[in-house]
Amino acid sequence: MRAPRWLVWGSIGLITIGCLLRFSGLGQFLPWYDELATLQHIAVQSELDLTQLWQGREQVLADLWHSLSTKPQKTTWDMVTSLANHDAHHPPLYYLFVRAWADWFGNTIVSLRTATAIMGVILLASVFWLLRQLSQRPSLPWVGTVLVALSPLQILYAQEAREYVIWLIFFVLSSGFLARSLRHSTWPHWLLYGVTLTLNWYSHLLGGFVLLGHGLWVGVWLWRSGDRNWRRAIPWAIAAVGTLLAISPWIWVLYQVQTQSAASLAWLSQAGPPGIHRWAALRAFAATLWDNQPNLWASFPTATDVPCLLVTLWMIVALVGCWRSGEPLLKGFVLSAVAPFLLLVWLPAIVMDRTMASIIRYQFPLLLGMQVVLANWIVTTCEQITPKPVQEWPQPLSFYLFRWRWMPHCFAALLAILLLVANLNAARARSWQLSWWSKGGTVSVEIAKALKEIDRPLLVMTDIPGYSLSALALSHASDRLKSRGVTVWLAPSFQGLNWPDRPNTFLFSPSPDLRQAIEQRGQRLIPFGTSWWNLWRLQSAPPDRPVPDRPST
Numbered sequence: 001m002r003a004p005r006w007l008v009w010g011s012i013g014l015i016t017i018g019c020l021l022r023f024s025g026l027g028q029f030l031p032w033y034d035e036l037a038t039l040q041h042i043a044v045q046s047e048l049d050l051t052q053l054w055q056g057r058e059q060v061l062a063d064l065w066h067s068l069s070t071k072p073q074k075t076t077w078d079m080v081t082s083l084a085n086h087d088a089h090h091p092p093l094y095y096l097f098v099r100a101w102a103d104w105f106g107n108t109i110v111s112l113r114t115a116t117a118i119m120g121v122i123l124l125a126s127v128f129w130l131l132r133q134l135s136q137r138p139s140l141p142w143v144g145t146v147l148v149a150l151s152p153l154q155i156l157y158a159q160e161a162r163e164y165v166i167w168l169i170f171f172v173l174s175s176g177f178l179a180r181s182l183r184h185s186t187w188p189h190w191l192l193y194g195v196t197l198t199l200n201w202y203s204h205l206l207g208g209f210v211l212l213g214h215g216l217w218v219g220v221w222l223w224r225s226g227d228r229n230w231r232r233a234i235p236w237a238i239a240a241v242g243t244l245l246a247i248s249p250w251i252w253v254l255y256q257v258q259t260q261s262a263a264s265l266a267w268l269s270q271a272g273p274p275g276i277h278r279w280a281a282l283r284a285f286a287a288t289l290w291d292n293q294p295n296l297w298a299s300f301p302t303a304t305d306v307p308c309l310l311v312t313l314w315m316i317v318a319l320v321g322c323w324r325s326g327e328p329l330l331k332g333f334v335l336s337a338v339a340p341f342l343l344l345v346w347l348p349a350i351v352m353d354r355t356m357a358s359i360i361r362y363q364f365p366l367l368l369g370m371q372v373v374l375a376n377w378i379v380t381t382c383e384q385i386t387p388k389p390v391q392e393w394p395q396p397l398s399f400y401l402f403r404w405r406w407m408p409h410c411f412a413a414l415l416a417i418l419l420l421v422a423n424l425n426a427a428r429a430r431s432w433q434l435s436w437w438s439k440g441g442t443v444s445v446e447i448a449k450a451l452k453e454i455d456r457p458l459l460v461m462t463d464i465p466g467y468s469l470s471a472l473a474l475s476h477a478s479d480r481l482k483s484r485g486v487t488v489w490l491a492p493s494f495q496g497l498n499w500p501d502r503p504n505t506f507l508f509s510p511s512p513d514l515r516q517a518i519e520q521r522g523q524r525l526i527p528f529g530t531s532w533w534n535l536w537r538l539q540s541a542p543p544d545r546p547v548p549d550r551p552s553t
Helices: 005-022 033-043 047-054 061-067 076-086 093-105 109-134 139-149 152-157 164-183 187-203 207-224 230-256 258-264 276-286 305-325 328-352 360-384 397-403 407-430 443-452 467-480 512-520
Strands: 458-462 487-491 505-508 524-528 535-539
Touching (some): 005 139, 005 407, 033 076, 033 093, 033 109, 076 093, 093 164, 109 139, 109 152, 109 164, 109 328, 109 360, 139 407, 152 360, 164 360, 187 207, 187 230, 207 230, 230 258, 276 305, 276 360, 305 360, 458 467, 512 524
16 A cells, blocks of 8 residues: 555655755854864864963954864874763764764864754654554655654754764664564564664663663563563563663763763753743744744743644644554554653653753654654544545535545645745744854854954953853854954963953953952953853053054954
8 A cells, every 4th residue: 555646746845845954054053062062072172272272372263263173183082082081971973973074074063064964864764764664554654754854843953063863863763673673573673773772872872761762662562462471572672781781881981970971961950030941841842843932031921832832732632642543563662752751851850940841952752752643643634534526516514624535635735834834934033043043142142243343352261161162152153243353362371361452351251260360460350241241341451561463364
């Protein structure tokens, strides 16, 4: 049995549009801090390396980001070592792929985003294959792939130089091989399942929840089988143990730097204004299908939250319908994708109103499971519309609403139009921005715009933890704004106060020790701009220091 021809050709057209959207505007957004960390790891440039490269001389701020080019003397092993020492909570698989890509095409943000966009296209093919393993209905793979292809959230993260798309690819592949193994238990299938499950965990640390969800899937599958022979779970147990053994070296690395990793992830448990993260979670969750928010963390509730509530309600109804009438393998996949991430990660964060609730990228398997649920609901609804040939004219109104032969086509076309409108609406909301998905602007863009309006400003930064990402973000923003008149001076410590004398000198994120040292010199720091800029203007500089020549631009 094949899917209707109109559905196949319509889906191919929509999937093609989704592929093209993944490659559109790759250079529009400035890289945000996480993407800058990717660039820094690929270049194997630690903060110490950048400090030695930048300190002690005045430079054009817009040129700093050129320091992140891959060096021949820095090997792939050096990159993995750097990742293990500084960001061990990010497993290395994605970085190995993009390091090889950067050696050929350059370590620039557009280059790395192109690599991720290619992975986004591979994800669409993987989703189509997965749905063919889960269901005997020929229409479901086409509808499910269209939903993923035209999802505003999926398109957005397919353009980000981070590991979330490759994590989804191996989550989908491992789930597909598990479904195939449960249907036809052969050792080659189980071997492929174990390999893809291991690669899933090496793509993202939360891949462990995928293993947990698959265990739940296998347990329910055995419980509902006729004989309940638990020996049939032995191949899965072997694959799971093999995965644990394969990931154990990186788990050991993570254990060695657990204090540093815990400090890096502490922001996920922070609280904000009451209710802010719950509403941001709702808006981000709805962006799976409809993204109309000017800012995730804007005041709430607003009129733009109504579509978010409707989308969430629709997903809940579709989830209940899938669990009541879905095919066994389809229900098993949905259970494995939704239950661990909803019950152990997302729901506790929503209840406690923590930052983790609004960071939707950590719930991607859950979102993909809900997209499969929606696809199942759409296909089931179309199948329940039984066409009736025209006998008389005119027909009753109920005929045109429920029995008209073209009703499935119209229903599918309406959903396709809504998806396209959602993407156009999301693209319009993002078209004016230089910053990433928060859509509220970033500190680096705002500071770069403010400094551009000042005559010959000098920005002083000190060597504090994390300063390099801030410097690189400001450099990218200044370069995009063509602000060549802003220079930067890196002071290696609060004792190195020998920066050039400028009437317009600013300090970015000065430490308390640096403020005290400046006050002891008879100078003052005046807050500049808004409080979250953490930018200070230096006043009453001593006139006895020489003014060096301006750097060439």
